[in-house]
Amino acid sequence: MQRRTTTRSLHLAILAFLIGAGAVAAAESERHLVPDDPLQSPLWHDLATKFFGNQKVVLDQRIKVIVPSIIENQAQVPVTADARGLDGVVKMIVFADLNPIQHVLTLTPRQAAPYVSFRMKAEQGTPVRAAALMTDGTWRVGSVYLDAAGGGCSAPAMARKDADWSQTVGLAQGRAWRQPDGLSRIRLRVRHPMDTGLAKDNTPAFFIEKLDMRSSKGEGLASLELFEPVSEDPTLTVMVKLPKGDASLNVEGRDNNGTTYRSTIPAAFDQSSLGGVSIQ
Template identity: 60%
Template sequence: MHSWILSTLAVAGAIFGAATMQVRAEGQADPLQSPMWEDMRKQFFGGRSYVFDSRVKVRVPKVVENQAQVPVTVDARGLKGVEKVIVFADLNPVQHTLTLTPLEAAPFISFRLKVEQATPIRAAVLTQDGVWHVGGQFLDAAGGGCSSPAMARNKPDWSLTVGNARGRAWRQADGMSRFRLSIKHPMDTGLTQDNIPAFYIEQVMVRSHSGKVLAKLEMREPVSEDPTITMLVRLPLSDRAVQVDSRDIDGNHFSSKIATSWKESRLRTDEGAE
């Protein structure tokens, strides 16, 4: 859809070299017509070049069932040389939602976020050539997800289960390993009426069990309570588990180890993800 822009950039790049990479895709209107787009662009890309790119796929539901748990999948596997993936929501009180650095992982993440009102949900993908590729969807929602207290706050003993984790991993036929993980945490935004301060998991490191760093994830306030993530990592064949270490903004550390025994492997994967 936007291939003409890419080919223009490629041709320009070939003729003028790296200097042309400073050129922004000027005049390209925001396909989602957000009043916050100019602000978002400055905040996340500064003066660097960007392009709206249909290869950055953002999947959100057509209807929101729970403003505090909106499932989102970002899939930029159509792009090569991805260094970073940023997810943001233009009209949320905190726009930046997460940043994925997929060192030995696919530029793919599925998770849930809180929305305060109807908003574009965007993913910006930085490739090695210094260009941000931007995809997104408009999400219709009644809102209130960021200003409602976490469900955990209804339970007096909620702190006893913080850090408890459940998950599973699957070896895929394409050599990647898929894991799904859910960690108990209130992920307080600090924006609720009861003045509960922000309290959320900020840093997530995904390693092979032998210690190789596969991906880094930075999460922010809008990530939903009990973060539930799905990722695709290049786990060495000799490794039997994915290790996920996280830290919240109060300095609590949580570790999870998700076994990927071959017995549990399901090779029927990804055919459905079009």
């Protein structure tokens, strides 16, 4: 009896050891799940840990990050992050490896396309990445190298030269286009200095941190979290699915000083459509 018990516990111990070893092996392989960076960024693996944790990471060319080939103004670098080639995107983040503040924005497309265009500041040439969190918990990542000279994050906002910037802060402009695919293309511009807190003039960080796009009944269609690298006077393009009958989109914003912003963008059906022109 005694002997049998010992034997059984030995078996259990061996089993436990094997399971344990298996678990360790699994953990090891999880740590190695991050594929190597085709752009060979020195920070890629650290940033992958920071943004993706232990989730599986896959490089995917269907996530397009588009930037111009020439950059003259590092404070206003146009970027398009487009994951419309994928189904099941829960959330999209955009980050730039070599920026002093890497996280640029997060898009949660509840009733919207996994797509956002905007402009950002670049402190130097850097990989720019769009990562999509999929319903299965996987992160799919697209990257591009941005060739920029520098100074975008540490240069003071242009608005700081105008005495009346505080009068115009929060003023919003926007327009909607009904697309043949049933989505509404929304362009929005909000006046805001978007101070990074890194400028030579010691202006503290002051930026819009949230833009929520809602239906007339308050249903969240898309939500954007912005960070300091988004350019002054954020100008964005997103595509939302307006509920049937809604002829406008409500946008609620908030900056890191707690000031809130509200705008309503008309999106009537009779407004000029895209006329069958396909936009890739």
